[in-house]
Amino acid sequence: MEAATTPLLPADYLDLFAPLRSGADLRGRIVSVHPETADAATIVIRPGADWAGHVPGQYLRIGIDVDGVREWRAYSLTHGPRADGNISITVKAVPDGKVSNHLVHRAEAGTLVHLEQATGDFVLASKPGKLLFVTAGSGVTPVVGMLRNLFPATDSGVLRLDRSKALDITVVHVAPSRPESIFIDNLHELHEAGAINLVDRYDDVHGVLDIDTLSELVPDLAERTTYACGPGGLLDALAKHHEAAGLELFTEQFRPVVIAAGEGGTVTLEKSGVSLDLDGATTILDAAEQAGVLMPSGCRMGICMGCVLPMREGAVRDLRNGAITTATPGETDNGGVPIQTCISAAAGPCHIDH
Amino acid sequence: MTVITKKAENPTAHLTPEDIEQIGIELDAIRQDIIDSRGASDAAYIRKVVDVQRKLELGSRAVLLASIFPPAWIAGTVGLSVAKILENMEIGHNVMHGQWDWMRDPKIHSTTWEWDNASTAEGWKHSHNQVHHTYTNIVGKDNDLGYGIMRVDEDQRWSPFLLGQPVWNFINACFFEYGIAAYDLELGKNLRIPKEKRSDAFKRNAKNTLKKIRRQATKDYVVHPALSIPTGSFLPTLAANFTANLVRNLWTHSVIMCGHFPEGVETFEKKSIPANETRGQWYVRQMLGSANISGSKPMHLMTGNLSFQIEHHLFPDLPSNRYSEVAPRVQALFEKYELNYHSASLPRQVGSAWHKIVRLSLPNGWLEQTNVKNAPQQFALLYKLTTGGPKVRRAYDAVQRRAENKKLAEAAA
Numbered sequence: 005m006e007a008a009t010t011p012l013l014p015a016d017y018l019d020l021f022a023p024l025r026s027g028a029d030l031r032g033r034i035v036s037v038h039p040e041t042a043d044a045a046t047i048v049i050r051p052g053a054d055w056a057g058h059v060p061g062q063y064l065r066i067g068i069d070v071d072g073v074r075e076w077r078a079y080s081l082t083h084g085p086r087a088d089g090n091i092s093i094t095v096k097a098v099p100d101g102k103v104s105n106h107l108v109h110r111a112e113a114g115t116l117v118h119l120e121q122a123t124g125d126f127v128l129a130s131k132p133g134k135l136l137f138v139t140a141g142s143g144v145t146p147v148v149g150m151l152r153n154l155f156p157a158t159d160s161g162v163l164r165l166d167r168s169k170a171l172d173i174t175v176v177h178v179a180p181s182r183p184e185s186i187f188i189d190n191l192h193e194l195h196e197a198g199a200i201n202l203v204d205r206y207d208d209v210h211g212v213l214d215i216d217t218l219s220e221l222v223p224d225l226a227e228r229t230t231y232a233c234g235p236g237g238l239l240d241a242l243a244k245h246h247e248a249a250g251l252e253l254f255t256e257q258f259r260p261v262v263i264a265a266g267e268g269g270t271v272t273l274e275k276s277g278v279s280l281d282l283d284g285a286t287t288i289l290d291a292a293e294q295a296g297v298l299m300p301s302g303c304r305m306g307i308c309m310g311c312v313l314p315m316r317e318g319a320v321r322d323l324r325n326g327a328i329t330t331a332t333p334g335e336t337d338n339g340g341v342p343i344q345t346c347i348s349a350a351a352g353p354c355h356i357d358h
Numbered sequence: 359m360t361v362i363t364k365k366a367e368n369p370t371a372h373l374t375p376e377d378i379e380q381i382g383i384e385l386d387a388i389r390q391d392i393i394d395s396r397g398a399s400d401a402a403y404i405r406k407v408v409d410v411q412r413k414l415e416l417g418s419r420a421v422l423l424a425s426i427f428p429p430a431w432i433a434g435t436v437g438l439s440v441a442k443i444l445e446n447m448e449i450g451h452n453v454m455h456g457q458w459d460w461m462r463d464p465k466i467h468s469t470t471w472e473w474d475n476a477s478t479a480e481g482w483k484h485s486h487n488q489v490h491h492t493y494t495n496i497v498g499k500d501n502d503l504g505y506g507i508m509r510v511d512e513d514q515r516w517s518p519f520l521l522g523q524p525v526w527n528f529i530n531a532c533f534f535e536y537g538i539a540a541y542d543l544e545l546g547k548n549l550r551i552p553k554e555k556r557s558d559a560f561k562r563n564a565k566n567t568l569k570k571i572r573r574q575a576t577k578d579y580v581v582h583p584a585l586s587i588p589t590g591s592f593l594p595t596l597a598a599n600f601t602a603n604l605v606r607n608l609w610t611h612s613v614i615m616c617g618h619f620p621e622g623v624e625t626f627e628k629k630s631i632p633a634n635e636t637r638g639q640w641y642v643r644q645m646l647g648s649a650n651i652s653g654s655k656p657m658h659l660m661t662g663n664l665s666f667q668i669e670h671h672l673f674p675d676l677p678s679n680r681y682s683e684v685a686p687r688v689q690a691l692f693e694k695y696e697l698n699y700h701s702a703s704l705p706r707q708v709g710s711a712w713h714k715i716v717r718l719s720l721p722n723g724w725l726e727q728t729n730v731k732n733a734p735q736q737f738a739l740l741y742k743l744t745t746g747g748p749k750v751r752r753a754y755d756a757v758q759r760r761a762e763n764k765k766l767a768e769a770a771a
Contacts, residue, residue: 008581010573011472012412016465020412072401074462305640307674308487309456309468325390337462342469344456 023116026053032066034115035090037107044096044142044186045108046082051091051119058091058122060084060153061146063256065334066093067118070106074118077103078334080146080233080256081122084153096142096186103335120338126233126256128154134227135171138218138242140178140234146256147175147233148187155199157190162197174201174222178238181208215241226251265319265328269350273297273358274316282350287323289345292358299345299358306347314340318354323347360512361497361627362646366766369624369698370642381645381695382638388687389673392680393460401461403679407448407659408466415441423586425594438602440660443609445474447662452678454483459675476535476571481542481563491674495618495625495647502618503625505530505541509718511625516721516751518744523719524712534607539567578603609660612708613651617667619711620649622700644671645692650685650701657704658682668699721751723758 005014015028023031032049039045049066058064058081067076079093086092097108126146128135137147154168175195179185188204195202203221205213215238219225226249232242233256246253267284276297282288289311292299302310306324319330320343328351331341340357362368373381418437425431450473452458458466472479485501493499497513504510507530508523530537540546548560578599586595624646632639651657651665658665666681669688676684692699702710717725721743728736743751 007573007576008585010577011474011570017412017416020409069398069401069461069463071397072399072461302484302488303492305492305637307455307491308483309454309459309675310483310488312456312459312469325386325393327393337464339464341462342459342467 024050024052028052028054030054030119030121032091032117032119034111034113034117036113037111039108040094040186041096041183043108043184044094045111046092046094047107047111048090048092049117049119050089055089055091055119056121057085059127060150061127061256062122062124062149063126063146064091064093064122065120067337068103068106068111068115070102074337075103076118076335076337080124080149082145082149082152084149094142094145094148094186098142124256126231126254128231133170133172134224134229135173136222136225136228136230137173137175138178138230138232138234138238139175140238141180142186143232143234143238143256144177144185144187144191145233147231148190151175151194151200152190155194155197157193162194162199164197164199168199173199174203174228176218176221177202177204178213178234179204179206181206215245218242218245225249230254232256265321265330265351267351269318269352269354271318271350271354271356273356275358284321284349284351285323286349287346288320288343288348288350288354288356292345297358301346304346306344309344311346312342312344314357315343316340316355316357318356319351320348320354321351323349360625361630362624363627363630364513366769369646372696373642377695378638378642379636380638381691382636382641384691385641385672385688386637388684388691389676392673392676392684396460396677396680400677400679401458401463404449404453404458404461404466404677407444411441411444411449415445419582422582422591422595422598424589424591425586425598426589426591431594431598435598435601435605438598439605439609442474442602442606443660444662446606446610447613447664448659448678449473449662450475451662451664454479455487456675457677474574476539476567476574477542478539478563478566478570481567482538485542485544487674491671494644494671495623496628496631496643497625498628501541501544505537506544506546508715510619510714512718512722513625513627514718516718516743516755520719521744524716527712527715531608531611532604534611535603536571539571543567612704613661613664615711616651616704616707617648617664619714620700620702620707621710621714622698623647623649641672642697644668645697647671648700649707650699651704651707652701653704665704668701721754721758723761 009017018025019028022028024033030052032051035048035050037045037047060081060083063078063080065076065078067074069075079095082092082094095104095107097105124146128150139147154165154171156163156165175191177185177188177191179188182188182204185204191200191202191204194200205221222228229252230242230246231254232239239255243253243255268282271280271282271288271291272278273292278292278295278297280291280295282291289299289301289304300311300313302308315329315331317331317333319328321328324347329341329343329348362370414437418434418441421430421437422434425434450471453466453471454468454473456468459468464470468483490500490502495503497503497511504514507526509516509520543560543563548556579596582599583592583596586592626643626647645668648667648671650668651661653665663678663681664670666685669681669684670678672688673684689699720740724736724740743754
């Protein structure tokens, strides 16, 4: 077949008609977008034929074109396996969040998105007993995924399945305010049905939660296994607290690395094993060549694309117009973001695959 | 024409160094405006073109399965020709320039793209993006000036071999993709090197190119004709593929000739280019070294927007669908700085380029000085120059140059 389509692959033509077929790169199509709060929405996606399924609490990486640019982000899957075979993620629009705002406010049914298989170790152990979930902000999403799987909500109320009868679950949910809390109605529904014990704390009502007072909110804290999902600050505090108390803790964090552009930085050429300390005015190409690294190069003025290398992590500045390009593991393509080394200077620590 | 520095009236003489840097700043601002406004509609455009091109190719090839029927042959061949032209021009050439890299789509990216052409993407990106776009129209550095087999500038030396260049040019046009592949390999130069001394890079590139040519030819001349056997269409499909490649070659060759060969496009002397040429100076060289083709929207599409050759050379990495938008601003800048914005219709530019190919197949000044009356003497002179060896030709050049200088001196006086 390939002999008939070279230099393209048969897949390039099949993709025109059946992008979700078995054997294609994993993709999905947005089926519907349901607003949850003013700034959060659940997005239901029909995954491609090769979707391998997931366990509640896992997340997936999704690639979507925002203003024409492919962006990748990780989101928790909010449901257990669904009868219709679709998957869903719930996204909260964060201030200045390029992708989250796009998904919540502008995503449309019918859009093709790019997927990776579900992953994540934040799933319930096989024989759970007494559990504590600590969730903050949109960190509630993987937990809701697990709870929905344990306690399916139907029109006639929350089901209590045999497999969930032995569970004793407390959820401590923290958010800036109640209206900004996604899934809070679901949590209350479960609480009222007796499935969970919900302790919700709002910064505007109760003040910012001090982790050291956790044992006051959850008297039997010591008997519980803690699962926590939320921003880095909360998880760090919790880790410290639990370590001091000798308690078990499982955590999940979505945005582990924040790339902030600065002036200059250490550029690491991974395969060459070379690290360079650069100022903000030297091109990566010049500096690497000075250091004796064999670099691909071409016009040296930013037009020929002969010097392009993938940046796995970091930020660079285009010396022609000052534009910043960042590569954040988990948010940008796994292969890295291709950068033109001849016109790029370090704008922070960079890792380049070369 | 003659390199700009040897001209009686250097068209850039009125520009101060400050002007030149200001031109650079203004062009950078135009570039930035487009970069700032690139977005979803541009991405939708290129995906649409790719989608249409692939469906057109599939449809045409499907129709050709029954190419024994003349209407099917005609429709399939026309469709396939258009598909191949779109694939090379609006898609391949522009994607390999990195015009769509900003989308971060690995399927439409300069580092992953391969095109339907004998030349490999890697070889093309080197000879075209790097050498031609950096050293545009510098005699002796930009091999696009005559592709190493033709004389397209007075300052390239004449030899009797060049008498045949209109023929070489036509043959090159028919088999342009192979010409490009040979050119990307610098085949002429490398074949003169003894086999054992050729560089490893050349050997590797030559191997890759041969592999590519074999695959391309197998597809067009074996696989698809073979698929047509059930309807008895082996030969018609073979002919259709050959015709589509021929049409594509003639078309791309014509468009590309229009970019830099028409009369009045400037060329540059190697030694006149400063070692640390500024961005402004580079921009001015690009402005004067290219020519546009005026015409309709479909025409622009079929040329891969190389009809905006000036804009393309100024901003080779901007998305091609935006060239038409920046063209009026670029043209206004030319007018502001009193530079010649070279633009004409396709027939005129093709005619002009061919005129130059014919004119320069003859020694400098010969065609201009020949009329009905002196034709016998002129042909005798041409015979002498052709058979007489380098010394005779140098003497002729000296006479021509002296006459030229005299004319300049008189004009100046």
